[in-house]
Amino acid sequence: MQSESGLNKPLLVLRDVSIGYDSSLSLVNIPNLEVFPGEIVVIAGPSGIGKSTLLRTIAGLVSPISGVLEVCGCILPESPPRGNLGYIPQKLGLVRHASVRHNVELGARAGVKSRKERQVRSKEAIEIMGLSEKSTEPIRRLSGGQQRRVATARTLAQRPKLILADEFLSELDEETLASVLDAVTNYVRESNAALIVVEHDISRAKMMADKLLVIDDGRVNPFIKGTKAMEVNV
Amino acid sequence: MRTAIDGKILATSFSFMLMLAFLVLNGMVNDWGRLTGGVTNLIDFFHQSLWPPDWSVLEPQVYPVCTARAPFEFTCSTAWIGVIETIKIAFVSTVFGMALSLPLSLSAARNLSPKWLSYSSRFILSAFRSLPSLIWAIFFVILIGLGPLSGTLAMTVYTVGYLGKLQYEAIEGLTKTPLEAADAMGLTKIETALNVVIPESANDLISHAIFMFEYNFRSGTIIGIVGAGGIGYYIDLYLRFLQYDKVVAYLLIIFMVVLIIDFFSIYARSFFNEEDDLRRPSWSEVFLGIVRSADATDDFSDGL
Ligand SMILES: Nc1ncnc2c1ncn2[C@@H]1O[C@H](COP(=O)(O)OP(=O)(O)O)[C@@H](O)[C@H]1O
Ligand SMILES: [Mg+2]
Numbered sequence: 001m002q003s004e005s006g007l008n009k010p011l012l013v014l015r016d017v018s019i020g021y022d023s024s025l026s027l028v029n030i031p032n033l034e035v036f037p038g039e040i041v042v043i044a045g046p047s048g049i050g051k052s053t054l055l056r057t058i059a060g061l062v063s064p065i066s067g068v069l070e071v072c073g074c075i076l077p078e079s080p081p082r083g084n085l086g087y088i089p090q091k092l093g094l095v096r097h098a099s100v101r102h103n104v105e106l107g108a109r110a111g112v113k114s115r116k117e118r119q120v121r122s123k124e125a126i127e128i129m130g131l132s133e134k135s136t137e138p139i140r141r142l143s144g145g146q147q148r149r150v151a152t153a154r155t156l157a158q159r160p161k162l163i164l165a166d167e168f169l170s171e172l173d174e175e176t177l178a179s180v181l182d183a184v185t186n187y188v189r190e191s192n193a194a195l196i197v198v199e200h201d202i203s204r205a206k207m208m209a210d211k212l213l214v215i216d217d218g219r220v221n222p223f224i225k226g227t228k229a230m231e232v233n234v
Numbered sequence: 235m236r237t238a239i240d241g242k243i244l245a246t247s248f249s250f251m252l253m254l255a256f257l258v259l260n261g262m263v264n265d266w267g268r269l270t271g272g273v274t275n276l277i278d279f280f281h282q283s284l285w286p287p288d289w290s291v292l293e294p295q296v297y298p299v300c301t302a303r304a305p306f307e308f309t310c311s312t313a314w315i316g317v318i319e320t321i322k323i324a325f326v327s328t329v330f331g332m333a334l335s336l337p338l339s340l341s342a343a344r345n346l347s348p349k350w351l352s353y354s355s356r357f358i359l360s361a362f363r364s365l366p367s368l369i370w371a372i373f374f375v376i377l378i379g380l381g382p383l384s385g386t387l388a389m390t391v392y393t394v395g396y397l398g399k400l401q402y403e404a405i406e407g408l409t410k411t412p413l414e415a416a417d418a419m420g421l422t423k424i425e426t427a428l429n430v431v432i433p434e435s436a437n438d439l440i441s442h443a444i445f446m447f448e449y450n451f452r453s454g455t456i457i458g459i460v461g462a463g464g465i466g467y468y469i470d471l472y473l474r475f476l477q478y479d480k481v482v483a484y485l486l487i488i489f490m491v492v493l494i495i496d497f498f499s500i501y502a503r504s505f506f507n508e509e510d511d512l513r514r515p516s517w518s519e520v521f522l523g524i525v526r527s528a529d530a531t532d533d534f535s536d537g538l
Pocket of ligand 2: 051166
């Protein structure tokens with residue numbers, strides 16, 4: 001399943017990357033990280049340490065203080081090819097006055113040109129996320145967990161190569177959580193995409209990770225490949 | 235807000251401003267006694283020339299011959315014709331103004347556009363706004379002659395400037411995560427503008443447009459004075475003939491129409507308030523001006 005043979009090109013490469021909002025105050029330093037197709041990498045660490053900032057940097061929304069980032073074959077600040085990068089922000093970034101369908105189609109729009117195909121993909125993603133009955137509701141009338149699923153559906157409809165998901169399992173009850181996680185991991189495995197998840201819940205992090213990155217005091221602990229939960233020093 | 239609001243500092247600074255305003259006013263007025271003279275003048279003038287209003291302005295004009303039947307003869311009156319023309323001018327210039335201001339305000343919003351574009355759009359908008367519509371009306375009357383077309387153009391120009399500013403401020407007030415999500419996905423600026431920005435600010439955009447119509451009706455009454463169409467033409471006419479009782483009748487009619495449009499405007503805009511879609515104000519609430527506005531409750535804590 002895992003493709004770390006070197007035949008596959010990595011979807012994300014970080015070399016000596018230092019991130020933060022202020023060049024004199026670096027939040028996280030990452031000496032070296034490669035993420036390959038089919039992999040799930042979880043970033044864990046205490047709140048406020050810079051996990052979201054790291055994802056925002058990879059998404060090209062914040063410039064790194066130093067270092068080189070290569071995302072889907074493009075070296076930042078050049079942005080990756082349209083639709084290659086999927087992003088589920090911690091604050092979701094949904095169009096609150098528009099419908100569920102409108103939001104999910106936005107993802108599909110980034111992923112594919114044909115209008116027909118967009119609708120097919122959106123419908124499917126909405127169904128997978130269990131939101132079919134809500135598809136014409138405006139976002140602001142949905143619960144927190146439902147909104148999070150809309151953001152996930154938006155990314156699934158986009159079908160990106162690399163997904164950045166910031167706490168996308170928060171606010172979900174256990175049953176829903178399992179099905180959302182299943183849907184996303186299935187997509188990653190089947191399409192040979194890669195997933196980078198920020199997850200503050202360490203047991204959940206261990207459950208899904210191929211690689212676990214623990215950010216602590218602004219340094220990244222050596223990551224453990226093919227993680228079994230036990231091997232991680234928290 | 236960059237910092238939290240402190241009530242005490244707010245109150246102190248405002249008291250200071252109030253005192254300063256009194257001092258400045260005092261510096262401009264050299265004889266406060268004139269104020270009492272003004273009141274007596276007003277009372278005399280009111281009794282001799284203004285009251286009672288001459289409601290003949292609601293009767294059909296002598297020429298052209300009125301073709302409206304029984305209870306509708308008032309539609310041939312100067313008051314009716316003038317008010318309707320003013321409403322038409324306000325409507326057309328609001329719609330055209332909106333069509334032009336929207337692309338400009340999208341370009342002017344700093345969260346969407348690069349600096350050079352945002353600054354040049356802002357420059358155009360503030361140039362349009364810098365002159366009141368009355369001055370634009372004079373300009374267009376000179377340029378293309380008397381009539382409602384001049385008035386419409388003048389108000390369109392002003393609408394672009396004014397509405398555009400309201401719009402870009404609403405757009406800049408949007409939370410940034412939806413824009414970032416669109417950006418990360420690789421959507422173009424135009425796709426983001428059409429599919430994220432416009433739906434997300436639609437409530438504000440519609441509410442501003444309705445407000446602008448109301449505003450344009452009010453300011454549209456004045457541009458007739460320079461011959462740019464609307465009811466202002468008749469006011470100017472009777473002012474020249476010193477028929478102040480007729481002028482008063484027109485002013486009262488304008489006042490009534492403005493009130494009616496105001497009420498409709500407040501009521502219509504209440505449909506486009508954040509989160510308020512479950513509860514509409516009753517007419518009595520609209521009348522008393524106690525319509526709850528929930529536009530400031532969105533999250534300020536963006537980006538943390
Ligand atoms: N837009 C911003 N500008 C400046 N500082 C920020 C911004 N967003 C977050 N921060 C700060 O950066 C630090 C890391 O935040 P974040 O990456 O959101 O942490 P985490 O996701 O790990 O909880 C925090 O101290 C936070 O206050
Ligand atoms: Mg975070």
